[in-house]
Amino acid sequence: MIEVKNMSFQYPGQKDWVFDGFNLQMEENRIYGLLGKNGTGKSTLLYLISGLLRPASGSVLCDGKETFRRNVEVLQDVYLVPEEFELPSVSLEKYIKLYAPFYPRFSFEALQSSLNDFELTPDIHLGALSMGQKKKVLMAFALATNTRLLLMDEPTNGLDIPSKSQFRKAVANNMSEDRMIMISTHQVHDVESLSQRELLLNASVQDITDRYVFEYRQPAEMGDDVLYAEPTLQGNAVIAKRADGDKETQVNIELLFNAVTKGLVK
Numbered sequence: 130m131i132e133v134k135n136m137s138f139q140y141p142g143q144k145d146w147v148f149d150g151f152n153l154q155m156e157e158n159r160i161y162g163l164l165g166k167n168g169t170g171k172s173t174l175l176y177l178i179s180g181l182l183r184p185a186s187g188s189v190l191c192d193g194k195e196t197f198r199r200n201v202e203v204l205q206d207v208y209l210v211p212e213e214f215e216l217p218s219v220s221l222e223k224y225i226k227l228y229a230p231f232y233p234r235f236s237f238e239a240l241q242s243s244l245n246d247f248e249l250t251p252d253i254h255l256g257a258l259s260m261g262q263k264k265k266v267l268m269a270f271a272l273a274t275n276t277r278l279l280l281m282d283e284p285t286n287g288l289d290i291p292s293k294s295q296f297r298k299a300v301a302n303n304m305s306e307d308r309m310i311m312i313s314t315h316q317v318h319d320v321e322s323l324s325q326r327e328l329l330l331n332a333s334v335q336d337i338t339d340r341y342v343f344e345y346r347q348p349a350e351m352g353d354d355v356l357y358a359e360p361t362l363q364g365n366a367v368i369a370k371r372a373d374g375d376k377e378t379q380v381n382i383e384l385l386f387n388a389v390t391k392g393l394v395k
Contacts, residue, residue: 130309131191132190134152134190136152137149137151137185138173147173158308160312163313171313172282180204182197205276208274208279212283220254222252234274237273239272246298247266260287276308279310280311281310285314300312330389334380341356342371343368344366344369345361345366346364354370366381366384368385368394
C-alpha cells in the first residue's frame with residue numbers, strides 16, 4: 130500500500146539531510162509503530178507519506194500514486210493526526226457536518242464507539258474541552274473516517290495512563306483488514322547514538338518473538354546467547370537468541386530500542 134523508494138529530503142536552509150536514499154514498504158491490515166528519538170524525522174516521514182511534504186528525490190507512493198500530488202482519490206483515504214493542532218470553537222455536531230463529507234467511508238457508528246471508549250459524549254462543544262480531551266475527540270474522528278491509511282504523530286502525548294489505555298482500545302476496535310495505521314512515538318529511554326537517515330529495524334512483533342527472548346537473568350546465567358543486557362533491580366534485562374524449545378516472550382520495546390540503536394540487534 131505504501132512504498133518509499135530511494136527517498137531523500139532536506140528542509141530549506143538546513144545543512145543536513147533528514148532522509149538520504151531511504152526505503153520502506155508497508156502493507157495494509159497492519160499497525161506500525163514508528164519508534165525513534167526526538168529529531169530523527171518521525172514527523173517528517175508522516176508528512177511525506179501524507180503528501181504534505183515533497184521529497185527532493187525518490188518517491189513516496191500510496192497504491193502506486195505519488196502522495197505529494199494530493200489527488201482526491203488519495204486524500205479521501207488518508208488521515209493524519211498531527212502532534213500539535215487547533216480545533217475550531219464549535220460543537221462536535223457542527224465539526225462533523227463540516228469535515229465528515231470529505232471522507233466517503235465515514236462511520237457515525239465508529240465515531241460513537243470511539244467516543245464511548247474515550248468516555249466522551251457527542252453533545253460536547255470543542256471550545257470547552259481541555260487539550261487532552263480535544264486530542265481524544267480528534268482521534269475519535271480520525272478513526273471514524275475509516276480511511277485505509279491513518280497516521281498518528283505522538284498521539285498519546287499529554288494523555289494520562291487511563292487515557293492511553295482507552296487509546297489502545299479505540300485503535301484495536303477500529304482496525305480492519307484493508308486498513309493500515311502508523312503511530313509515531315519517542316517515549317523510550319534516551320540513547321546516545323541514533324542514525325537519522327536510515328531504518329534500523331523493520332520487523333513485526335511476531336518476527337521479533339520468533340528470533341529473540343526477552344527475560345531477566347542473574348550474572349551467573351549470562352551465556353553466549355545474550356545479545357544485549359542492561360542491569361536492573363530484578364537482575365539483568367536481556368535480549369537473547371531464541372533456541373528451539375524456548376517459550377515465546379513478551380517484547381521489551383525499550384530494551385529492543387536500545388539494542389537496535391547500538392547495532393546489537395538487526
